[in-house]
Amino acid sequence: xxxxxAKAREGDPRSVARLISMVENGDPALNEVAAALxxxxxxxxxxxxxxxxxxxxSTTTNELVRALRRSGRRVGVLAVxxxxxxxxxxxxxxxxxMQEHTTDPGVYIRSMSSRGQLGGLSAATPQAVRVLEGAGxxxxxxETVGVGQAEVEVASLADTTLxxxxxxxxxxxxxxxxxxxxxxDIFVVNKADRPGADATYRDxxxxxxxxxxxxxxWRPQVVRATAVKGEGIDDVxxxxxxxxxxxxxxxxxxxxxxxxxxxEVEAIALGTxxxxxxxxxxxxxxxxxxxxxxxxxxDPYAAAEELVKGL
Amino acid sequence: xxxxxAKAREGDPRSVARLISMVENGDPALNEVAAALxxxxxxxxxxxxxxxxxxxxSTTTNELVRALRRSGRRVGVLAVxxxxxxxxxxxxxxxxxMQEHTTDPGVYIRSMSSRGQLGGLSAATPQAVRVLEGAGxxxxxxETVGVGQAEVEVASLADTTLxxxxxxxxxxxxxxxxxxxxxxDIFVVNKADRPGADATYRDxxxxxxxxxxxxxxWRPQVVRATAVKGEGIDDVxxxxxxxxxxxxxxxxxxxxxxxxxxxEVEAIALGTxxxxxxxxxxxxxxxxxxxxxxxxxxDPYAAAEELVKGL
Numbered sequence: 001x002x003x004x005x006a007k008a009r010e011g012d013p014r015s016v017a018r019l020i021s022m023v024e025n026g027d028p029a030l031n032e033v034a035a036a037l038x039x040x041x042x043x044x045x046x047x048x049x050x051x052x053x054x055x056x057x058s059t060t061t062n063e064l065v066r067a068l069r070r071s072g073r074r075v076g077v078l079a080v081x082x083x084x085x086x087x088x089x090x091x092x093x094x095x096x097x098m099q100e101h102t103t104d105p106g107v108y109i110r111s112m113s114s115r116g117q118l119g120g121l122s123a124a125t126p127q128a129v130r131v132l133e134g135a136g137x138x139x140x141x142x143e144t145v146g147v148g149q150a151e152v153e154v155a156s157l158a159d160t161t162l163x164x165x166x167x168x169x170x171x172x173x174x175x176x177x178x179x180x181x182x183x184x185d186i187f188v189v190n191k192a193d194r195p196g197a198d199a200t201y202r203d204x205x206x207x208x209x210x211x212x213x214x215x216x217x218w219r220p221q222v223v224r225a226t227a228v229k230g231e232g233i234d235d236v237x238x239x240x241x242x243x244x245x246x247x248x249x250x251x252x253x254x255x256x257x258x259x260x261x262x263x264e265v266e267a268i269a270l271g272t273x274x275x276x277x278x279x280x281x282x283x284x285x286x287x288x289x290x291x292x293x294x295x296x297x298x299d300p301y302a303a304a305e306e307l308v309k310g311l
Numbered sequence: 312x313x314x315x316x317a318k319a320r321e322g323d324p325r326s327v328a329r330l331i332s333m334v335e336n337g338d339p340a341l342n343e344v345a346a347a348l349x350x351x352x353x354x355x356x357x358x359x360x361x362x363x364x365x366x367x368x369s370t371t372t373n374e375l376v377r378a379l380r381r382s383g384r385r386v387g388v389l390a391v392x393x394x395x396x397x398x399x400x401x402x403x404x405x406x407x408x409m410q411e412h413t414t415d416p417g418v419y420i421r422s423m424s425s426r427g428q429l430g431g432l433s434a435a436t437p438q439a440v441r442v443l444e445g446a447g448x449x450x451x452x453x454e455t456v457g458v459g460q461a462e463v464e465v466a467s468l469a470d471t472t473l474x475x476x477x478x479x480x481x482x483x484x485x486x487x488x489x490x491x492x493x494x495x496d497i498f499v500v501n502k503a504d505r506p507g508a509d510a511t512y513r514d515x516x517x518x519x520x521x522x523x524x525x526x527x528x529w530r531p532q533v534v535r536a537t538a539v540k541g542e543g544i545d546d547v548x549x550x551x552x553x554x555x556x557x558x559x560x561x562x563x564x565x566x567x568x569x570x571x572x573x574x575e576v577e578a579i580a581l582g583t584x585x586x587x588x589x590x591x592x593x594x595x596x597x598x599x600x601x602x603x604x605x606x607x608x609x610d611p612y613a614a615a616e617e618l619v620k621g622l
Contacts, residue, residue: 034610041607126611254605261611262601266588268615273584273622277577290573294565296352299345300437300572304579311584311622 001029005036008135011074016108016135023127024112034127037134042257044076044133045244048154049143051164056190060164060227060236061143065101067233068139076132076140077109080125108132126157126264139240155183156263159256160243162186162236165204167196181207184220186239192224192232218246273311280310312340316347319446322385327419327446334438335423345438348445353568355387355444356555359465360454362475367501371475371538371547372454376412378544379450387443387451388420391436419443437468437575450551466494467574470567471554473497473547476515478507492518495531497550503535503543529557584622591621 007015022033049064051057061077068075101107110132112125125142132140144154155161163184189201204222213219221239225232247253277286289303298306318326333344360375362368372388379386412418421443423436436453443451455465466472474495500512515533524530532550536543558564588597600614609617 031610031612034612038604038610038613039607041605130611257605258598258601261604261614262597264611265600265604265614265618266585266597268611269588269618270581270585272615272619274577274581277580286573286577287569289576290569293349293572293576294352294568296350299342299349300441300575300579301342301345302349303572303576304583307576307580308583 001032002036005033005134008131011105011108011136013105013108016131017110019131019134020110020112020124020128023131024124026124030127034130037130040134041130042133044129044137044140045160045240046129046140046142046158047240048158048161049141049164050154050161051166051190055164055166056227057143057164060188060190060225060233061141062101063227063230063233064141064236065107066230067237069101069104069106071237073138074106074136075108076135076137077107078125078128078132078140078142079109079111080142080144108135108137126260129157157260159247159253160185160240162188162240164188164190165200166191167194167200181211181220185218185243186236187220187222188232188236189222189224190227193226193229197224216250218243218252276311277307280307285310312343313347316344316445319442322416322419322447324416324419327442328421330442330445331421331423331435331439334442335435337435341438345441348441351445352441353444355440355448355451356471356551357440357451357453357469358551359469359472360452360475361465361472362477362499362501366475366477367538368454368475371499371501371536371544372452373412374538374541374544375452375547376418377541378548380412380415380417382548384449385417385447386419387446387448388418389436389439389443389451389453390420390422391453391455419446419448437571440468468571470558470564471496471551473499473551475499475501476511477502478505478511492522492531496529496554497547498531498533499543499547500533500535501538504537504540508535527561529554529563587622588618591618596621 004015004018008019019033021027022030027033049057049061058079061079065075065077101109110128112128129140129142142154142158161183163186165187167189187204189197189204191197192201201222201224208220208222221242223232223235223239225236227233244253247256280286281288285307289298289307292298293300293303315326315329319330330344332338333341338344360368360372369390372390376386376388412420421439423439440451440453453465453469472494474497476498478500498515500508500515502508503512512533512535519531519533532553534543534546534550536547538544555564558567591597592599596618600609600618603609604611604614
């Protein structure tokens with residue numbers, strides 16, 4: 001195990017892959033892995049990237065990887081996206097485009113199953129982030145399709161959240177409805193060479209102008225890009241760097257990471273407790289209570305109370 | 312409280328509404344409500360109804376309500392569907408069509424928020440089912456949009472699961488991919504007057520033919536309907552009744568309900584434990600551990616272990 005972690009630290013992609021598989025599969029040696037990785041906590045900047053299907057997430061991710069590599073940074077990509085080329089949903093063109101990075105030892109790309117939660121993050125995502133952090137990534141891009149709760153989840157995981165929009169998709173309005181305005185640190189109006197891009201840009205700027213902000217608060221940046229031509233990507237990187245500076249200067253970085261850690265610890269603790277409940281009375285406690293609930297002898301709240309007492 | 316429940320038993324819609332609001336909001340008197348309702352457990356047949364947006368769920372629900380009323384049954388509808396007219400997502404026409412039932416005291420219709428889980432069921436849904444059961448409904452229709460995990464959730468809640476398909480939506484193929492074949496008790500090929508309906512019918516029948524079944528197992532029914540004209544709805548009701556007979560005869564009804572109760576009890580118990588974890592050390596235990604995790608002093612697994620020990 002220490003050898004595996006040491007090799008991952010050196011950037012050996014097979015060791016990184018094995019460690020991520022271990023966290024995905026809930027390997028018994030997980031505690032040991034987690035303990036070894038703890039001291040690297042916070043080394044990487046975690047950037048969430050979300051948006052509706054068709055908005056150009058994969059192309060943008062690809063171009064961001066390229067730009068970050070140019071500045072000498074090691075980059076990890078976690079694609080938790082049913083429509084992503086990494087997870088198999090998209091057209092062959094995208095898949096090939098990303099492959100230019102597969103021979104670059106400074107880039108680690110991994111798809112993660114969303115485990116049935118459409119667009120939602122896998123429970124193992126925070127642990128996979130820790131593995132990439134431990135493996136020396138300077139920036140970790142977490143790409144997830146923006147439907148339902150995914151945006152909120154990715155925002156709670158990331159230091160910096162990018163929301164991609166494209167002209168003519170009604171995204172600006174959707175963004176307000178879905179509470180996206182509150183979670184995005186940076187808006188990228190992609191496909192900026194298309195008709196309607198200026199209108200989308202103005203819509204978002206206008207809506208951001210309506211919100212109240214205290215002095216010193218972060219004002220979400222709106223950046224135009226045409227990722228497919230590589231245009232505007234440097235501006236996106238500049239906005240990410242600017243946000244990082246703001247996070248550090250204000251202490252918000254620490255607050256976000258403590259919040260993230262709290263969510264993570266709570267989820268692991270509840271997983272442990274769930275397993276213990278399942279094991280009570282040689283695994284019969286819950287099913288015995290369920291029989292009584294189904295028969296109307298006891299209500300589910302009273303049954304749950306009895307179950308918890310058994311712990 | 313006993314008066315409120317007694318009035319709900321008599322079918323007073325305001326009392327039913329108040330009880331459902333109590334379960335939705337996690338009212339402190341919830342335990343009392345649950346205890347009073349326990350003895351009515353199992354009185355109603357719970358029918359889940361799911362399918363992609365645009366497949367005609369609301370129209371079908373509406374027609375099913377009408378048909379069930381004709382046979383003298385009291386009907387409850389829980390619409391946990393972001394695209395449903397009840398929850399505000401759909402066109403005005405649908406909304407008006409359902410309103411014919413609002414003056415019928417034998418019908419209770421309630422929309423439930425899906426609480427950010429797109430298409431997922433609200434945690435309060437099982438309790439709302441219990442309220443409608445306690446209020447004397449013979450059949451409870453739970454309508455939810457079929458994306459991601461919703462189908463699976465609705466199937467675990469329902470005695471009988473209907474999956475709606477429509478011609479030309481590629482649904483038959485999608486159904487296989489998403490594991491729908493395993494959860495549907497009845498397929499309804501809606502919009503059966505449209506081109507391609509026969510092909511969809513044959514596709515589903517063909518795929519059902521491929522699966523192995525033991526003698527006595529339920530063979531999912533495939534029913535053609537054109538809900539907007541009221542056609543085929545009696546066949547759907549007949550299939551629901553046939554499935555109910557099979558459930559009772561084979562003892563599967565009891566097994567499904569015990570499984571459902573186990574899921575419900577576990578969810579309530581975990582909610583309790585989560586609240587206790589949050590309260591540890593005057594509510595500081597989790598945040599103190601999170602600070603140490605964020606600082607890299609302890610890994611999240613070790614932190615979770617420490618948290619659980621505190622219980």
